[in-house]
Amino acid sequence: MELIDALPHNLKNNPEIEKFLNGDFQTKTFKKGELISKQDQYNRNIYFVEQGLIRSFYYENGKEITTKFYIEGNIMANSDTLFQNNPTRYNFEAVEESTVKFCNYAKVEELCSVSLESANFSRFVLGNIITQMTDRISSLQFHTAKEKYLRLIHENPNIILRAPLGMIASYLGISQETLSRIRSEI
Amino acid sequence: MELIDALPHNLKNNPEIEKFLNGDFQTKTFKKGELISKQDQYNRNIYFVEQGLIRSFYYENGKEITTKFYIEGNIMANSDTLFQNNPTRYNFEAVEESTVKFCNYAKVEELCSVSLESANFSRFVLGNIITQMTDRISSLQFHTAKEKYLRLIHENPNIILRAPLGMIASYLGISQETLSRIRSEI
């Protein structure tokens, strides 16, 4: 999926945005297992996933905890660095070979400070992210391991097929063994 | 807390925004236990909490599940209606007597479609909401009942003091009894 395809109609053929997309974005491909961004750094890039599967994760008690998966068409960034100016707690890792387009968020801010369309598009993107997060919170808040897994199958079957069991388990907040048992009984 | 005080400096004394705040907002006070907004409706208002404590909740298996608390200075809205155009799943209820300022989100959209400052302020607000939600997800994802409670004490002692135990328990995704036991052993 190309970045330009992700834009709503009213933003296509907008010269400001055209210039931005062509001028300020870089493309990079990461091999499976490669780290795209590391914890404890100030990484102000914003990434668009063109191809592949990427996850964010951190370590707790020596274990990796996957916080989110990003597939084709998703936007990815360290929100703790962008919005709070803290070094990020998260690592980004390519679960499969993945191609991303990225630019510094400062460029986005710059564009939004002069382009009303861009600022409003950015608002729209943020709104969508909030919607997704709301669903995720509700899934985590009051559901059993099995319910959470079934919900993920329903909402994002892609991830189930492409990510290893251990990553999915930690994403759901359950142990690997429990997830394996749930799979066998379905 | 007044709405105007919540604005960053660069937005104060902005005539567009001044006009908006004075013209389009209404103020209303709700008694303890009163519903501000009901589920299954298309409520496109956006609320600013001036005083009090409000919660959002829904019913699952006959039980009330509190999804979020809103205190003085918080902004409150049905994101499923605003961003996805679905009837909302949530009820808003005043936990204490509460005063809110509110306006239709269409007015915000209108303002943002002409005012660059407003659009960027809105982006800033959405960014902050995302930050909060990220923390909440991480709290829910992989922590025990006790850890979640201690974290809430740390991050929002206000709520612990002002909301009844049952609401807090469901907010944390644990049973009332478990929370009561955690409290007694601390």
Place this chain on the structure above:
DNA sequence: CGTTAGTTTGAGAGGACTCAAAGTCTGTGG
């Protein structure tokens, strides 16, 4: 001061965890 809402305590059941070990898959090098 009684009624209702809210909280605590107890007992028992069950889900999910941990630790451990056995399978299974996958990719690399001989």
Place this chain on the structure above:
DNA sequence: CCACAGACTTTGAGTCCTCTCAAACTAACG
């Protein structure tokens, strides 16, 4: 093209956390 190492998944056993149901207790409010 096979064999083996390492990564990943499954299965088992035992434990503990948290749940549910029930009942007693306490606080709040008219």
